Amino acid sequence: MADSMTSTVLHVSDISKRFGGLQALSGVNMKIERGQVYGLIGPNGAGKTTFFNVITGLYTPDTGKFELDGKPYEPTAVHKVARAGIARTFQNIRLFAEMTALENVMVGRHVRTHSGLIGAVLRTRRFKAEEAAIRARAKELLDYVGIGKYADFRARTLSYGDQRRLEIARALATDPKLIALDEPAAGMNATEKVQLRELIDRIRNDQRTILLIEHDVKLVMGLCDRVTVLDYGKPIAEGTPAEVQKNEKVIEAYLGTGGH
Numbered sequence: 001m002a003d004s005m006t007s008t009v010l011h012v013s014d015i016s017k018r019f020g021g022l023q024a025l026s027g028v029n030m031k032i033e034r035g036q037v038y039g040l041i042g043p044n045g046a047g048k049t050t051f052f053n054v055i056t057g058l059y060t061p062d063t064g065k066f067e068l069d070g071k072p073y074e075p076t077a078v079h080k081v082a083r084a085g086i087a088r089t090f091q092n093i094r095l096f097a098e099m100t101a102l103e104n105v106m107v108g109r110h111v112r113t114h115s116g117l118i119g120a121v122l123r124t125r126r127f128k129a130e131e132a133a134i135r136a137r138a139k140e141l142l143d144y145v146g147i148g149k150y151a152d153f154r155a156r157t158l159s160y161g162d163q164r165r166l167e168i169a170r171a172l173a174t175d176p177k178l179i180a181l182d183e184p185a186a187g188m189n190a191t192e193k194v195q196l197r198e199l200i201d202r203i204r205n206d207q208r209t210i211l212l213i214e215h216d217v218k219l220v221m222g223l224c225d226r227v228t229v230l231d232y233g234k235p236i237a238e239g240t241p242a243e244v245q246k247n248e249k250v251i252e253a254y255l256g257t258g259g260h
């Protein structure tokens with residue numbers, strides 16, 4: 001019992017969010033265990049991004065209970081969520097285009113530093129030591145996601161697939177309990193998708209926990225341990241990919257909207 005409790009990374013219940021007359025999320029529950037790749041899928045407009053925005057503090061939910069690593073947390077602001085241990089990437093890549101790949105990852109790492117602004121201004125010894133450690137760790141993460149050789153390239157000069165990897169490295173830099181990836185395969189070619197799959201597999205093998213929104217059903221089904229399917233803001237199925245795939249409601253939801 002104790003074991004199963006401590007291994008739950010994210011546990012949310014009864015999340016609802018309304019925009020005017022539109023119920024974007026309604027009664028969404030989710031329980032993600034450590035080391036899982038958890039998929040969130042559903043037709044266009046189902047509420048997937050809204051769910052990400054709620055758990056990462058971009059939108060305030062109307063109802064909902066949140067626990068991260070067994071502790072209650074209030075996703076009230078983006079920086080608080082990052083400190084609490086949730087890192088995310090975005091559907092539309094959000095990097096500092098003119099900064100180098102290395103600098104982009106270093107920015108992510110700063111969430112975890114201690115010297116603060118005063119230390120940075122005075123360039124204290126502690127600050128310098130911390131800065132060197134951050135740089136080394138950032139380089140390690142670039143190698144880990146497979147783009148170490150581009151460390152000193154400006155982010156905007158990297159290929160689309162490599163920019164997505166860079167976003168993942170930056171997310172990893174915060175040492176998150178949960179990494180939320182919003183359509184990481186969007187715009188990738190077949191080779192890049194295979195590499196992305198290998199990378200996500202490697203991250204899972206390192207005991208990290210991933211929540212994934214993805215339209216590529218093949219990728220989701222091949223990669224995820226469990227899946228929740230949303231339709232019009234409501235969870236219509238939850239289970240292993242095999243279970244979800246043969247669920248009548250899921251088949252209907254996808255056929256009804258033309259599917260993805």
Ligand SMILES: Nc1ncnc2c1ncn2[C@@H]1O[C@H](COP(=O)(O)OP(=O)(O)OP(=O)(O)O)[C@@H](O)[C@H]1O
Binds near residue numbers: 044046048
């Ligand atoms: N800030 C907002 N204001 C008003 N309506 C919104 C807002 N954000 C999302 N919505 C609406 O909420 C619904 C769910 O949108 P959401 O982007 O979460 O869906 P999604 O499942 O991520 O879709 P997609 O697969 O197309 O990205 C949509 O009808 C959308 O128009």
